[in-house]
Amino acid sequence: MTLSDTHETETQDAARALFLELTGRQPDGLWSAPGRVNLIGEHTDYNDGFVLPFAIPHRTVAAVGLRDDDRGRVRVASTFADEPVEVALDELDELFPTTLGTEPAVPEWAAYPLGVAWALRQAAMAGAAAATGDARGIRGIDIAIASDVPVGAGLSSSAAIEGAAASALNDLWSTGLDRTALARIGRRAENEAVGAPTGIMDQMASMLGETDAAIFLDCRSLDANLVPLGVAEAGLAILVMDTRVKHAHSTGGYGERRASCELGAKIMGVPALRDVSVDDLPRAQQLMDDVTFRRVRHIVTENQRVLDTVRVLREQGARAIGDLLVASHVSMRDDFEISVPELDTAVDAALAAGALGARMTGGGFGGAAIALVEQDAVTTVSDAVAAAFAASGFRAPALFTVTPSAGAHRDA
Ligand code: ADP
Ligand code: MG
16 A cells, blocks of 8 residues: 555545534545646746646545435535534525625635535536526535645645535536536635635646646646656656745735736736747837736746646656756746745755756745655755755755646545
8 A cells, every 4th residue: 555545545534534423424425636736837827828737646535425404505524624614505605706805704714615516506507597407416415524635835735625525516416517617616616715816727737637647738728638747767756845834825925926917918918928928028028117027027938838848748758857847946936926935945955955856836925845856866855955944944844755646536
């Protein structure tokens, strides 16, 4: 049994036990969805651009059962929360979308699974109204959640909870949506129920992940192509360096970066920064203030780096992508300004200890970085990163390797 099997079994057990405690019965099934690491392509998703994430072995499990009483209520519990939250299905449309600036009507964690229930129910009702679907399967439900995805670490515990809930409800409510549609449901929950203005990357990675492959996603068309990574065959490993500095998407810098990107696209007269190429950058520099220009330059060059990474992976393999990872980090640090000292320290220490490449991953302002390292150098690089954190007086990082893993599925 591998470590990830052990993890998964423990998480499944925890979800099942919580369901039993909540309801006094066994669930109808278990569904799970993974967190993700983004190999490259940061903040490009909401600019209609390209990303290259993969699903990690860490998963969120939802133990779910339809309720026998026909009172049309949905109840959610999580091992992370003290109290379950229960609302009527009819009430979901009053709770969401969350109006910005008002007090949320439910605890934030509950807005993820309840937001999924809301968005999926609305999609089913719209389908039923258009006579292309059937909303009769939508009944009261109990959901118990457990997870081993680090929370707030930039590894997308949010997409994992959304993906697990969406997969479960899609099956038990017989709503029949495909994986891409379920990713959109998760995104809608995150954007409109939680109020975090994130793109579609995380949900797509969590829904579509495959063993040993990254997902090359065009965030405009949502065309997704699997790109074999061959990390292990090349004798390499991907080390996650979780700084344990929590980030928050619903506040601060993330929204500001989005606004700068929208402004940049408007000035360039295009629908999204996807439509600006590296050759257009000199013109962009003439037209906009320095800060907006540097935000634009990050997105435009990052899109190109994703395309280059996919090409290099296909032509030369994982060993050859190190410089692209480093260039991506530098662009996020200096142009997009979303790094923090802990992330820079992790990246610098990993590179100094011999990593082939390293970069922060996820939205920034904390969270995790990744390093591409020789398998037999994992311990050396990890020790060097831990030592650099200690020398800087930072809290000890969490260091672990990840292998590209399967996306959302029914477990039992
Ligand atoms: P990230 O996706 O990088 O982990 P986010 O801020 O996007 O960080 O999402 C983290 C939030 O998602 C948590 O603060 C919590 O509200 C919710 N969440 C994630 N996993 C769980 C879980 N297992 N149980 C309850 N809430 C969860
Ligand atoms: Mg998230």
